[in-house]
Amino acid sequence: IPMAAAKKAKAIRVHELGGPEVMRWEEVEVEDPKEGEIRIRTTAIGVNFIDVYYRKGVYAAPALPFTPGREAVGVVTAVGPGLTGRKVGDVVAYAGNPMGSYAQEQVLPASVAVPVPPSVDHKEAASVMLKGMTAHVLLRRVFKVESGHTVLVHAAAGGVGSLLCQWASALGATVIGTVSTEEKAAQATQDGCHHVIMYTKEDVVTRVREITSGKGVNVVYDSVGKDTYKASVECLASRGCLVSFGQSSGLPDPIPMSDLASKSLFLTRPSLMHYTAIRDELLESAGEVFANVANGVLRVRVNHTYPLSEAARAHADLESRKTSGSIVLIPDT
Numbered sequence: 636i637p638m639a640a641a642k643k644a645k646a647i648r649v650h651e652l653g654g655p656e657v658m659r660w661e662e663v664e665v666e667d668p669k670e671g672e673i674r675i676r677t678t679a680i681g682v683n684f685i686d687v688y689y690r691k692g693v694y695a696a697p698a699l700p701f702t703p704g705r706e707a708v709g710v711v712t713a714v715g716p717g718l719t720g721r722k723v724g725d726v727v728a729y730a731g732n733p734m735g736s737y738a739q740e741q742v743l744p745a746s747v748a749v750p751v752p753p754s755v756d757h758k759e760a761a762s763v764m765l766k767g768m769t770a771h772v773l774l775r776r777v778f779k780v781e782s783g784h785t786v787l788v789h790a791a792a793g794g795v796g797s798l799l800c801q802w803a804s805a806l807g808a809t810v811i812g813t814v815s816t817e818e819k820a821a822q823a824t825q826d827g828c829h830h831v832i833m834y835t836k837e838d839v840v841t842r843v844r845e846i847t848s849g850k851g852v853n854v855v856y857d858s859v860g861k862d863t864y865k866a867s868v869e870c871l872a873s874r875g876c877l878v879s880f881g882q883s884s885g886l887p888d889p890i891p892m893s894d895l896a897s898k899s900l901f902l903t904r905p906s907l908m909h910y911t912a913i914r915d916e917l918l919e920s921a922g923e924v925f926a927n928v929a930n931g932v933l934r935v936r937v938n939h940t941y942p943l944s945e946a947a948r949a950h951a952d953l954e955s956r957k958t959s960g961s962i963v964l965i966p967d968t
């Protein structure tokens with residue numbers, strides 16, 4: 636069984652919670668993979684808003700210091716004792732658990748890694764693994780979008796938003812997206828949004844009422860949270876579903892049951908990890924994403940790349956709404 640010796644690598648480390656500047660580029664010891672584990676040399680790392688929540692302490696962070704990041708593509712450099720089905724040199728990707736992908740090397744349970752098809756390059760894979768599986772889960776499992784549905788997607792030009800719009804449109808839905816700028820509006824239109832609302836200039840509820848002739852939408856995919864919750868409820872049709880899957884603007888206030896009773900609404904707060912914890916479900920989601928990249932249903936938007944050592948800059952840009960599409964970190968060599 637190939638077992639490489641423990642070694643040093645560089646990683647981003649968070650020693651205290653706070654702004655992007657708390658992320659430091661440091662040398663760390665990389666462990667050998669234990670039973671059931673593999674070690675990868677990362678080649679492309681996906682940046683996700685969840686990394687910001689952990690860095691700031693919006694989600695309870697692990698013990699300090701920690702290495703952030705929940706998505707990477709890499710090449711297997713060592714496999715744990717007795718592990719079959721994986722070998723040194725395999726190209727794999729993972730999204731979700733464990734944390735620690737902002738690193739040149741990472742040890743992972745083999746059960747979370749999926750093979751990356753050779754047709755998808757590493758940067759592309761790192762840009763669609765977590766965000767694409769999120770889109771899959773939200774559109775196919777959490778609320779099953781059908782042809783004829785009208786859907787509202789907030790942050791339509793964002794990493795997840797771009798994929799949600801493309802996929803929902805391919806499913807035959809009428810897609811309404813909200814964005815902050817003209818540039819993002821143009822991207823959302825290219826991504827299959829039938830109606831784009833620039834929320835910085837237009838009132839979202841009024842526009843959705845106009846577009847839907849007063850009926851409202853079947854489902855709202857809301858990742859913005861605090862700033863959008865109220866409008867999201869108002870935009871829903873009778874018996875509509877609010878899928879609250881993030882809080883880029885902060886956690887929404889506690890929600891009174893009467894908000895739902897007013898239109899017999901459904902409310903769900905899904906997390907990707909609960910929908911991919913079972914290996915078969917993980918493989919199905921990842922398989923659908925990679926197939927849709929290969930067949931052109933999903934256009935990959937790696938709009939921003941940064942060296943891993945400059946992860947702080949990536950976070951600052953993501954948090955200040957400067958980015959669109961996906962952000963990928965490339966490990967410094």
Ligand code: NDP
Pocket residue numbers: 682683684685765766769790791792793794795796813814815816819858859862880881882883884885905906907908953954955956957958959960
């Ligand atoms: P995005 O690329 O979507 O970036 C966030 C975007 O949200 C911004 O570009 C901006 O778009 C919009 N936004 C609105 N208000 C704010 C604000 N106050 N601060 C920052 N951004 C704001 O990020 P991701 O694609 O990585 O993630 C999107 C969301 O999906 C996040 O909330 C994330 O937590 C969530 N998510 C949830 C998952 C789950 O399992 N539940 C899994 C994956 C992601 P604009 O300029 O157009 O307003």
